[in-house]
Amino acid sequence: MGxxxxxxxxxxxxLITSSVG
Known part of the structure; x- marks a missing residue:
């Protein structure tokens, strides 16, 4: 599961990087 x-x-x-950038 790791x-x-x-x-x-x-x-x-x-996704976060795309939203911020």
Whole structure:
């Protein structure tokens, strides 16, 4: 499940960056 968490966090980070940037 660790891999899934990292994958979800990566997507969330990208979404936040896109919103801010």
């Amino acid at each position: 891999e899934a968490v990292e994958y979800l966090r990566a997507i969330t980070t990208e």
